[in-house]
Amino acid sequence: DIQMTQSPSTLSASVGDRVTITCRASQSFRSSLAWYQQKPGKAPKLLIFDASSLQSGVPSRFSGSGSGTEFTLTINSLQPDDFATYYCQQYDTYLWTFGQGTKVEIK
Amino acid sequence: QITLKESGPTLVKPTQTLTLACTISGFSLTSSGVGVGWTRQPPGKALEWLALIYWDDDKAYSPSLKNRLAITKDTSKKQVVLTMTSLDPVDTATYYCVHRQVSVSGSRAFDIWGQGTLVAVSS
Numbered sequence: 001d002i003q004m005t006q007s008p009s010t011l012s013a014s015v016g017d018r019v020t021i022t023c024r025a026s027q028s029f030r031s032s033l034a035w036y037q038q039k040p041g042k043a044p045k046l047l048i049f050d051a052s053s054l055q056s057g058v059p060s061r062f063s064g065s066g067s068g069t070e071f072t073l074t075i076n077s078l079q080p081d082d083f084a085t086y087y088c089q090q091y092d093t094y095l096w097t098f099g100q101g102t103k104v105e106i107k
Numbered sequence: 108q109i110t111l112k113e114s115g116p117t118l119v120k121p122t123q124t125l126t127l128a129c130t131i132s133g134f135s136l137t138s139s140g141v142g143v144g145w146t147r148q149p150p151g152k153a154l155e156w157l158a159l160i161y162w163d164d165d166k167a168y169s170p171s172l173k174n175r176l177a178i179t180k181d182t183s184k185k186q187v188v189l190t191m192t193s194l195d196p197v198d199t200a201t202y203y204c205v206h207r208q209v210s211v212s213g214s215r216a217f218d219i220w221g222q223g224t225l226v227a228v229s230s
Contacts, residue, residue, distance in 0.1 A: 001170055036154075043203055049208060049212075049218075050212050053214070089216065094167060096156040098155065
């Protein structure tokens with residue numbers, strides 16, 4: 001099974017900051033990676049798929065990059081609505097595994 | 108518009124079997140490429156994918172739970188049903204129904220999620 005490890009677990013940031021979250025895979029794959037945003041009490045929302053493709057309706061301040069074993073989610077100019085928990089997910093093997101999550105909180 | 112809605116018991120006793128249904132709308136379970144599955148989240152913890160069924164009735168299961176899970180679909184009822192046996196308090200979680208993205212790129216991300224249903228396992 002491919003294991004996904006996110007860092008950091010918690011990130012404190014201010015409105016307007018540029019934020020980067022990293023997801024590392026236990027084995028290499030090309031681009032079968034998604035990023036989700038989850039707010040308390042709500043279902044996750046797909047932000048990025050195929051490592052760098054922006055899901056329809058998601059603001060352009062969100063971007064994804066990477067391949068192999070290291071992937072990143074970047075939020076440019078953090079907005080109040082972006083304080084949430086973010087999860088990466090791989091789907092390379094026709095099975096799906098999530099990272100443990102990164103909580104972005106207000107500094 | 109694609110929607111998913113979970114239904115099932117909110118409280119289950121240890122050792123019992125859990126049966127959850129996901130009622131879909133806005134698409135067909137038999138359309139080529141369609142996949143619908145389940146993901147869960149224990150309180151305060153991370154997401155965990157459980158199972159997924161495809162339009163052609165092929166199935167995929169989490170390796171760590173596959174001996175306890177069964178996923179089926181009922182196209183006439185527009186439902187995907189998950190059965191989990193031998194429930195334990197650690198199975199207490201919000202269970203989400205998910206729609207696998209149908210994309211020209213071949214992406215298999217989950218683009219639509221149900222609202223989730225909280226299931227507690229307790230005597």
